[in-house]
Amino acid sequence: MSRRPIRDALHDAYQAAHNLYLSHQPSVDLYNAYFEWANDTVRKLQTLISGADIDRLILTPRHWALYSVPVASAAPVRDLVKLELERQATAMQDAYKALDFLATRWADLGVFVVVDTSVYCHHPQRLDEADLAADLGIGEEPLHIVIPMVVIDELDRLKDRGNGDAKVNARKTLKVLDQVLSDPGDIGRIREAGPSVLDPGIKRGVITVELLPDPPSHIRLPRSDDEIVDQALALEGLADRRVRVVTYDTGQSTRARLAGLEAVKLLGK
Template sequence: MDSGSTLRVEKSNLKPVIKKTYVLDTNVLLHDPTAIAAFNEHRVVIPMTVLEELDHIKDRHDKTVSREARIAIQMIDKVVDAATPQEIQAGVEVPGSAMDGPLGTLAIYPDQLLTDSSEIPFLDATQDQANDNRIINVALRLQAERPSEFVCLVTKDINMRIKAKGSGLLHVEDYRRDRVLDDIDLLAKGYEHLEGDFWSGISEVDTLREGDCTLHRVPRKSLPQAYPNMFLFDDNDFMAFVKRIDSDYVYLRCDSRDNLMHRRFWGLTPRNLEQAMAMALLEDDNVDMTVMTGPAGSGKTLLALAYGLHAILEQKRYNKLIVARSTPPIAEDIGFLPGTEEEKMAPWLAAFDDNLEILHGADESCNGSIEYVKERANIQFKSLNFMRGRSFNNAYIIIDESQGLTQFQLKSVISRVGADSKIVVLGNLAQIDNKYISPLTSGLTYLVEKSKAYPHAGIMHVNGIVRSRLAAFAEENL
């Protein structure tokens, strides 16, 4: 380079951020009350119809959905509280909606003022679909007013998405912020089956002692998918448990299938390897939370209950056994039941009585044994709808049918767990009866993926229908 030459610097022209407009449906805010802060620097529009629906829902008898409606209203109020009517319609900055750069805005659209126009598609506000149509009309109007901008309707209602597209709306999406997976088949199972011989694929291994435990240390790159408290087994006799993981190594504790299969809780022995691995997680003092997924009839509830009785009555580890689940009606609402909280919960928790009968069916007086165990183990039946604000210490807690819970609901339940307690979360992602939740957006899926790296949580997918051959046929073919 000549001494007289100058260094030429080319300017790079950064493209300006293209702000998008997202019109939110009511079910998005019910599913995630914090959704208004989920769109970074973009513009969020809430039609007046959505606020009206939230207002009606917040006073419903269904405590779960009414609570989330109130939270959503409070979130909106925090943003627009000090703004003028003109600012609210134009858009108010959402605090903390982005880590860097411009903040997003929230606007309320007065859709009650919209009227039919020959130039813009307009859905008639028929009685049955009035609210959905009014929300779609807002998105259609914004799209017509801003043809060069990205305007999108966000709703979890499939039929509403179809109607909006059919009416001419170019961009319609499901709410995906709560998705932690692209495919439910990728959900962590708590174990990995390795083909062939495990040791043949390991380049180096060290052996060390920690207390009375022998650990094998292998490079992290040899097991890139490993996470704490998972099981590994191959086609031969290799069986190992991931004790812990650091940035460079995976620490394995070798075990045997025979040892796992010989565990026994309250007279119950495992009927397959997955049940045996689940029992090992339940018994592990280092695991404060065990999440068990799997099809109906795979033994999840029975295993959790058997270990609870074993830990309370034989090992004296806990003072009480708390069984809880949400209480949405599966088919028809049976009304307000008389009696105590436990008596009201009886129709939804009959499965635990069925499992107690299995554990004590051979007793001379089955009913007497069940009542005796309920009293001795201090078994308490609770509704998740009334657990907020409580704290459970020195307790063994079972959360049943968790697949229908949202991420927010499961977080609020798990945060109730106090000192010296263990929680077991059960669920079957194939049996979701909440119309706003899918297997990909279930709180159970979120919990599995977020907790698998936590060293004090264990995950196990219990497969294999042990209820009956008819139950196996129904699960696989019906």
């Protein structure tokens, strides 16, 4: 799903809620108009965003509580509906502005990749020393690595309870990320543009990295591999560009391709 239809639907929902909030209808009419807006907005958004986001933005506890309010009580009904409309309009506005922010933030970051845990644990070079552009065959283009939080949690588990290379490399990867992402909300730079670390005669683009936090109220899928693919798929819609999943595992590359993502399976694990 492209970012633009989501952004436009959220903006339209905000505008409708804001206009309804500013209206001067009788309490009963406002009450009915509010539920018409809510039902219409759910219909328009349910194919664009998750059920958890629908609940967070529209079908809130206060929304359901309004069903039990005596409509004859004019003043309380008006106040409660106005309060919920104000909250929902603000939430819609925050959501579409967040998408606008991402469009600007990600405009010039080049090729987007989600690197799964197997690569961090088994690649022969450390994250800041690896020539991932060579692995991906992308030449001098900038490379942007996006790391879902589930991958960070897996690396944390492996550094404490893993074995052999996986444990050592998980610890090294987390150390690099701590250095380049002193603020977890920032975009860090793993390496500036310049010669390849493996072949100085080949130029490579800048490599950047950022964390992808779990969305509010998000419930992870039971399998970490499925969760990584699901997050990569969501990222593809938010970034409005192709996202490549990089892995050593056949199962993971197959999952990614079945989901419609581009998968790069590295050799040599």
